[in-house]
Amino acid sequence: MNAVLAAAGLTKRYGRRTALSDCTLAIPPGRVVGLVGPNGAGKTTLLQIAVGLQPQTAGTIQVLGNAPAADAAQLARVGFVAQDAPTYAHLSIADHLRFGAHLNPRWDARLADERIAALGLDPEQKAGKLSGGQRAQLALTLAIAKRPDLLVLDEPVASLDPLARRQFLQSLMAFIADQGASVILSSHLVSDLERVCDYLIVLVASQVQVAGEVDELMTTHVRISGGRGAAVPDGVEILEESHTERQTTLVVRTPTPIDDPKWTVEPLTMEDLVLAYMARPALETTR
């Protein structure tokens, strides 16, 4: 499988603090990958390693079959929008587009100009005077117009208001439909990702809790409820449990569909699934 991103035992330590621990992933191509986890879980670390902004402490990682940022050709194939979408405050939008054109061999000037026009931005405006949403859109334009095979976005909408958030995600969807590139975007909010991604990675406390196709995850993760004390079906892994006097409700991961008359099975929302994994390590440590 020619994975877009293949990591094995990937680990990053800052001094004694572990930011990413033994991360093993194989993301198939053509997916829109959502990387979810609470703040400080290691999302930024993983993405920065993937784009070559920082080296790992241990383990291996290949992005599009090469080491991250190995050379100019590899850099050209990966687009990246860093957290808070940095831009040069004293340069105008037009300057940024010139910057992109000069620094990227595959630059699509028409696409860039059209996007800026479609957003209703004045090319002579300095980036420092843009709103957060406009700046994120400019950064996305720069990343898209270099025509990457993989687009990586680190918390692209975290600092945006709901309207800007929706506009940004619409832009992103248009790009995905248009170019068919792979995308990895991180967020600490599931609602941002729900509508766009078809592959999900949940990262909590520096560890990958679960990773896979959204469709598959939605069938293998369910909420079941049954009478208190009913025997838990074979082979399921309990992620979350709650009890009332008469009833037990479990969020479980199950390799096969549960067909047990003692339990009623309900599908989960993506948010339920992510929250179950986010709550789990805390549960384990308090046990």
Added chain:
Amino acid sequence: MTWLTWRQFRSQTWVMVVGLIAVGAVLLAAAKAVSDLYTASGAAACTSGCDPVIQNFLEQAGSGWTGLVYSGGIALLYVLPGLIGAFWGAPLVARELEAGTHRLAWNQSVTRTRWLLTKLGIVGAATVATMGLLSLAITWFSSRLDEGTTNMIKPELFGARDVVPIAYGLFAFAVGVTAGILIRRTVPAMAVTLAVYFGVAVAMPLWIRKHLLPLSHATPPLDVANIHGLMIGGPERQLTILGDVDVTGWLVSNQTITPTGALFTGPADPQYCGETVGPRTCMDWIATLNLRRDVTYQPVSHYWPLQWIESGILVAVAAVLIAFCLRWTRRLT
């Protein structure tokens, strides 16, 4: 990459170009005034016994506004490398790290090494051009007032003439870039750059430069006419004789020795030297002792070798710093 560097460095370039034009205009006007004075004072037409005429010219040219331009030129060549290091070197990478824009720049289709090399190349070339032009212009303007290399080897002029200022410019620039990369914040990096540059600019003439080439040694007879002062002190009535020695070069050490070669420390004979008798008799007494001066100095012939050696050292240090910056940048996040 060239475009980006130029775009980011554009305003600094214009500031420097305007500054250079202004300095050039002042130098041209001052050079005209000095040249007129050279003719008017009779120094230009003088053929024999010219010392007093030249001295008169130097005194006139050295006072007033032409004198101010002369000292200003020296000061500028000492200060400018520090400013280049602080305003061109320190922000070069630190400003990107501070604003987070390195995360944007390093994900374009250009490797970090090329990104940094281009920046260093363009701003480094601007540094060489600026310091070179300025040093050339100021050395040219000052040539009549410097009285040739006899004075130019002396520490106060040496660092502000010919090639050494270019090397100081490159050195300060490299210090600035390194400080910016290590500290990651522009303003503290600027402060460190200024401190390091001025530290080296002071340490070099005080402690280092004299050791760069073997000193010449001479023991001329003590000339009573050149004595500037006498110091008598202590119960032993120790005598220290202060004064000039005519050597064509930069005087590094100067001691008084007896005819046998031992260090002369007195004692001062109370019959000739002391509070009750005038200095005149003391001088006459000293003249009878057949004392000599024992001096070491950097001779004028070392002017150009020293210029190249000092420049070489500074450029080599700059190169090491730049190599370090390139390595370190690969590790930055």
